[in-house]
Amino acid sequence: MIEAVATEHIRHAERPLLDAGAPLMAHVAFAVAQRVRHELSARTGEVGGRRVVVLVGSGNNGGDGLFTAAHLARAGVRTLAVTVAPKVHAEGLEAARRAGVVVVSSASSARDSQDALSPGAAAREALAADVVVDAMLGIGAQGALRGAGGAIVRAVNRQRPRRGGPFVVAIDVPSGIGVDDGTVPGPVLRADLTLACGSPAPGLLLPPAAHLAQDVDVIDTGLDLSGATSKVLRLEDADVATLWPRALPEHDKYRRGVVGVVAGTRAYPGAAVLATGAAVRSGAGMVRHVGADDVTRAVLAAHPEVVHGTGRVQAWVVGPGLDTEDAAQLRQVDVALAEAGLGPGAYFSGAGVWGDGGSDGIVPVVVDAGALSRLPERCAPWIVLTPHAGELARLLTERGVAVDREQVESAPAEHAATAQRLTGATVLLKGATTVVVGPGQVLSQAEAPAWLATAGAGDVLAGLLGTLLAGRSREAVQHPDLVARLAALAALVHGRAATEANPGGPVSASMVVEALPRTIARLLAD
Numbered sequence: 215m216i217e218a219v220a221t222e223h224i225r226h227a228e229r230p231l232l233d234a235g236a237p238l239m240a241h242v243a244f245a246v247a248q249r250v251r252h253e254l255s256a257r258t259g260e261v262g263g264r265r266v267v268v269l270v271g272s273g274n275n276g277g278d279g280l281f282t283a284a285h286l287a288r289a290g291v292r293t294l295a296v297t298v299a300p301k302v303h304a305e306g307l308e309a310a311r312r313a314g315v316v317v318v319s320s321a322s323s324a325r326d327s328q329d330a331l332s333p334g335a336a337a338r339e340a341l342a343a344d345v346v347v348d349a350m351l352g353i354g355a356q357g358a359l360r361g362a363g364g365a366i367v368r369a370v371n372r373q374r375p376r377r378g379g380p381f382v383v384a385i386d387v388p389s390g391i392g393v394d395d396g397t398v399p400g401p402v403l404r405a406d407l408t409l410a411c412g413s414p415a416p417g418l419l420l421p422p423a424a425h426l427a428q429d430v431d432v433i434d435t436g437l438d439l440s441g442a443t444s445k446v447l448r449l450e451d452a453d454v455a456t457l458w459p460r461a462l463p464e465h466d467k468y469r470r471g472v473v474g475v476v477a478g479t480r481a482y483p484g485a486a487v488l489a490t491g492a493a494v495r496s497g498a499g500m501v502r503h504v505g506a507d508d509v510t511r512a513v514l515a516a517h518p519e520v521v522h523g524t525g526r527v528q529a530w531v532v533g534p535g536l537d538t539e540d541a542a543q544l545r546q547v548d549v550a551l552a553e554a555g556l557g558p559g560a561y562f563s564g565a566g567v568w569g570d571g572g573s574d575g576i577v578p579v580v581v582d583a584g585a586l587s588r589l590p591e592r593c594a595p596w597i598v599l600t601p602h603a604g605e606l607a608r609l610l611t612e613r614g615v616a617v618d619r620e621q622v623e624s625a626p627a628e629h630a631a632t633a634q635r636l637t638g639a640t641v642l643l644k645g646a647t648t649v650v651v652g653p654g655q656v657l658s659q660a661e662a663p664a665w666l667a668t669a670g671a672g673d674v675l676a677g678l679l680g681t682l683l684a685g686r687s688r689e690a691v692q693h694p695d696l697v698a699r700l701a702a703l704a705a706l707v708h709g710r711a712a713t714e715a716n717p718g719g720p721v722s723a724s725m726v727v728e729a730l731p732r733t734i735a736r737l738l739a740d
């Protein structure tokens with residue numbers, strides 16, 4: 215599991231080390247320089263004589279960059295440091311100059327000096343370099359990258375080729391991302407490699423900023439973060455075996471978990487086929503389908519092991535391909551929501567339902583697509599909403615927070631957290647990076663290949679999550695913390711199955727369903 219702790223905790227953990235005189239910046243700079251040398255030699259076959267441009271900001275992130283530049287110059291790299299602020303880290307500047315780094319300034323105050331370089335010219339230098347080191351802003355960033363740094367990044371972004379071009383290494387974070395919320399308030403230089411100092415900042419895991427920091431490595435600076443409470447988590451493949459509902463020899467099909475799926479209509483029978491198929495193929499003990507007869511016929515033709523009609527379940531999946539005009543199906547959605555411990559319009563206070571759930575028939579429910587409009591005023595945390603950005607915008611607007619899809623997409627974690635707060639449910643917001651927010655928890659998963667943005671993929675995710683919740687139904691109700699983790703687990707496996715279905719190429723939702731059993735087996739064996 216990757217843990218990104220809020221930057222206030224990083225600051226807090228740095229303090230005693232810095233007070234004791236620990237050479238954290240020297241350590242960071244050494245590690246970054248090593249990595250840049252490695253990349254140069256891997257990419258060009260040599261280190262000496264290659265060109266590196268270091269973009270240097272006013273704070274300690276810039277200091278890291280200047281000391282990195284000094285190491286590189288001593289290793290024979292042709293190193294240019296471009297400062298983007300009138301004042302930069304003084305000792306770092308001195309070390310860089312002493313080591314033979316060429317230092318120029320793009321800050322507007324330097325315009326008439328001999329060492330001035332316009333942002334446009336600095337951008338050309340950067341584009342012609344083998345490696346660019348982004349050391350303009352770290353966790354001290356406030357808002358969009360301003361001044362010369364912003365101008366350089368805008369110019370580079372206009373001309374940077376999709377492939378080829380310089381390899382960009384960001385120190386700590388790509389400069390100018392929202393370090394705690396993952397927003398992208400202004401120009402940011404997409405990093406090919408991000409070397410986080412001490413601990414990754416939450417913004418490195420949260421979309422949309424996470425897409426600008428694909429490959430994240432952590433430089434261990436010895437921070438003690440054990441007391442950190444505010445975190446973003448990301449499950450890794452190694453976590454799958456720990457969280458997955460165990461298939462034990464003594465478990466019959468009921469104890470393995472029965473998933474009830476209320477999905478599909480005559481107009482959209484495919485959603486029911488995909489959701490039930492995903493539930494079956496991810497190892498449910500039994501899957502029941504509740505829907506119109508001809509929809510169930512389509513389901514049975516594809517998955518003969520599915521059982522038609524209602525009965526006892528350990529988790530419900532409601533909503534994929536739902537017909538909001540179909541009164542019978544909507545009643546069934548309401549029944550499922552009532553089995554989560556709350557009927558429509560009921561108020562969930564927290565007390566009373568917690569703790570003794572599961573034992574008296576309370577079950578988790580995945581609420582997708584059309585069923586999102588049937589939610590009670592307050593939900594238990596074992597109700598998992600699985601909206602995409604547009605659906606989340608609608609849900610929030612209905613509850614008095616008027617936002618549109620673009621606003622949700624520009625700050626997914628914040629809006630998912632608002633929906634969590636307003637409903638009480640666990641919220642899984644689908645996207646290229648999926649964000650899950652439960653009470654006091656945030657997780658983000660980025661396994662989905664771009665090809666997975668395809669019709670029916672959400673139905674597969676809902677069915678898969680239904681199996682996970684059914685397999686650990688009792689625990690999910692008794693320990694609601696588990697619910698967000700299972701939701702993140704579903705997103706991880708969904709993404710991995712898509713890759714396994716056709717690595718690097720197009721996938722259909724049915725192909726993902728097909729790939730689930732072998733993907734799960736591989737992940738459980740890892």
Ligand SMILES: NC(=O)C1=CN([C@@H]2O[C@H](COP(=O)(O)OP(=O)(O)OC[C@H]3O[C@@H](n4cnc5c(N)ncnc54)[C@H](O)[C@@H]3O)[C@@H](O)[C@H]2O)[C@H](O)CC1
Binds near residue numbers: 228271273412
């Ligand atoms: N975690 C560790 O173990 C270590 C981290 N290190 C590095 O230190 C930075 C944080 O340094 P700090 O000086 O506090 O902040 P920044 O360098 O990010 O920048 C602050 C600086 O920038 C100006 N500024 C703020 N916002 C903007 C903006 N939007 N546009 C332009 N300028 C802006 C502000 O005025 C300040 O002057 C951390 O990220 C690591 O890289 C240490 O090396 C020690 C080990």
Ligand SMILES: [K+]
Binds near residue numbers: 352
């Ligand atoms: K940076």
